Amino acid sequence: MIELFDVSKQVPSGSETLTILHSLNLTIPDGQFISIVGPSGSGKSTLLGLIAGLDAPTAGDIRIDSESIVAMNEDDLARLRGKKIGFVFQSFHLIPSLTAFENVLVPMEIAGVPDATAHARQLLVDVDLTARASHYPSQLSGGEQQRVAIARAFANDPSILLADEPTGNLDSYNGRHIFDLMVEIHQRRSATLILVTHDHNLAEHADRSIALSDGRVIADRVPVVPPTREDQSFAEVIQS
Ligand code: ADP
Ligand code: MG
Numbered sequence: 001m002i003e004l005f006d007v008s009k010q011v012p013s014g015s016e017t018l019t020i021l022h023s024l025n026l027t028i029p030d031g032q033f034i035s036i037v038g039p040s041g042s043g044k045s046t047l048l049g050l051i052a053g054l055d056a057p058t059a060g061d062i063r064i065d066s067e068s069i070v071a072m073n074e075d076d077l078a079r080l081r082g083k084k085i086g087f088v089f090q091s092f093h094l095i096p097s098l099t100a101f102e103n104v105l106v107p108m109e110i111a112g113v114p115d116a117t118a119h120a121r122q123l124l125v126d127v128d129l130t131a132r133a134s135h136y137p138s139q140l141s142g143g144e145q146q147r148v149a150i151a152r153a154f155a156n157d158p159s160i161l162l163a164d165e166p167t168g169n170l171d172s173y174n175g176r177h178i179f180d181l182m183v184e185i186h187q188r189r190s191a192t193l194i195l196v197t198h199d200h201n202l203a204e205h206a207d208r209s210i211a212l213s214d215g216r217v218i219a220d221r222v223p224v225v226p227p228t229r230e231d232q233s234f235a236e237v238i239q240s
Contacts, residue, residue, distance in 0.1 A: 001027065001028065001029055001030055001063075001064075001065060001066070002026070002027070002028040002051060002062075002063070002064055002160065002192065003026070003027050003028075003061075003062070003063040003064075003066075004024055004025060004026040004027075004050075004051075004060065004061075004062050005025060005060050005061040005062075005063075006023045006024070006025060006059065006060040006061070007021065007023070007024045007025075007026075007050060007057045007059070007060035007061070007062060008021050008022055008023050008024065008057060008058050008059045008060055009021040009043070009046055009050065009055070009057050009058050009215075010058045019215055020043050020046050020215050021043045021046055021047060021050075021057075021215045022214075022215045022216045023059075023060065024047070024060070024216075024217060026210075026217075028192060028194070029192075030159065030190070030192055031186075031190045031191065031192055032192055032193075032207050032208060033183065033186055033192075033193045033195070033205075033206045033207045033208070034192075034193070034194050034195070034206055034207065034208045034209070034210060035195050035196075035197055035202070035203035035204075035205075035206035035208075035209045035210070036048075036194065036195065036196045036197075036203075036209075036210050036211075036212065037196075037197060037198070037200060037203045037209060037210070037211050037212070038211055038212035038213055038218075039213065042212040042213050042214060042215065043212050043214075043215040044164070044196045044212055045164055045196065046215075047212070048087075048162050048164050048194065048196060050062060051064075051160075051162060051194065052081060052085055052087055052162055053069045053072065053077040053080060053081060053085075056070060057070060064080065064084065064160070065084075067080075082111055082156055083156065083158075084158055084159050084160055085158050085160045085161075085162060086152075086153030086154055086155075086156065086158035086160070086161045086162070086191075087153060087161075087162050087163075087164075088146070088149050088150055088153045088161070088162070088163040088164070088166045088182070089149070089164055089166070090164055090165040090166060090168040090169055091169060092137070092142075092145040092146055092148075092149045092169075093149065094137040094145055094148055094149060094152075095137075096136065096137050096138060097136075098136070098137075099133065099134050099135060099136055100124065100129060100132050100133050100134070100135055100136075100137070100140065100144075100148045101120060101121070101124060101133040101134060103137070103148050103149075103152055104120040104123050104124060104148065104151045104152045104155055105117060105120040107152060107155060108120060108155045108156070111155075111156065113155070113156070119155070120151075120155070121133075123151040123152075123154060123155060124148075124151055126151065126154070126185065127147040127148070127150055127151045127181060128147070129144060129147050129148060129151065132144055141174070142169055142170050142174060143170055143174030143175075143177060143178060146166060146167075146169075146170065146174075146178050147178065147181065149166075150166075150178070150181060150182060150185070154185055154189075157189065158191060159191055159192060160191065160192045160194070161182065161185075161186060161191050161192065161193050161194070162194050163182060163193070163194070163195045163196065164196045165196050165197060165198065166178055166179075166182065166195070166197075167179055167197065167199065167202070168197075168198065175199070175202075176202075179195075179197075179199075179202050179205075182195065183205065193206075203223070204223040205223070206223060207222065208220070208221070208222055208223075209221060209222075209223050
């Protein structure tokens with residue numbers, strides 16, 4: 001479970017103080033799929049960064065599985081991320097000098113994962129990229145690069161997957177494929193999925209959707225729109 005208690009974030013801006021997130025309280029149960037929407041600059045990335053412990057709040061407490069992360073040092077935070085959190089970014093963040101396979105494998109080797117080679121191979125199977133394993137990022141399409149990034153994010157079998165506009169640099173077809181892949185892995189592994197997206201159609205597929213505006217939660221609701229044929233997952237359409 002992820003819990004935020006009166007979490008706020010302020011940054012100095014000249015002689016003033018800019019409030020990026022106003023006091024925020026949030027409880028996210030294990031395995032929930034949450035979408036976060038809101039205009040550019042509303043604080044979505046800041047919120048994700050705080051949950052990942054990549055950034056510290058100005059005030060308040062953040063607990064992951066009842067453990068407060070706000071007072072943790074960098075080593076403990078890195079260990080927690082390595083154990084529990086996977087992150088997927090809009091711009092993929094792959095290492096250009098490593099192949100697709102190596103991009104997945106190397107972080108696992110550094111973390112000392114047993115059978116890393118076999119595990120990395122399976123992760124590429126999961127994202128349907130076996131045929132591209134020895135390609136470098138520059139030789140892959142945007143959708144393929146994001147699939148490598150997803151395989152890497154799931155390398156440590158995280159219980160929490162944070163995705164910051166992962167489909168933002170992709171066309172709608174590839175964006176939908178990436179979205180379906182993340183939802184599928186979230187369901188299969190019962191991982192919590194927190195997805196920041198500009199795409200309201202995708203956001204409606206979540207168990208819960210939170211809207212931010214100017215650093216405040218302005219809506220926190222369960223989407224009610226029933227899925228239509230058009231909303232069927234990529235996998236279902238391929239199979240039907
Ligand atoms: P979003 O992801 O919703 O577009 P962000 O969380 O990236 O929004 O940013 C929210 C606001 O905070 C923006 O106005 C942004 O410019 C500002 N901001 C974010 N990080 C910093 C920082 N380190 N210093 C100053 N301003 C920041
Ligand atoms: Mg952002």
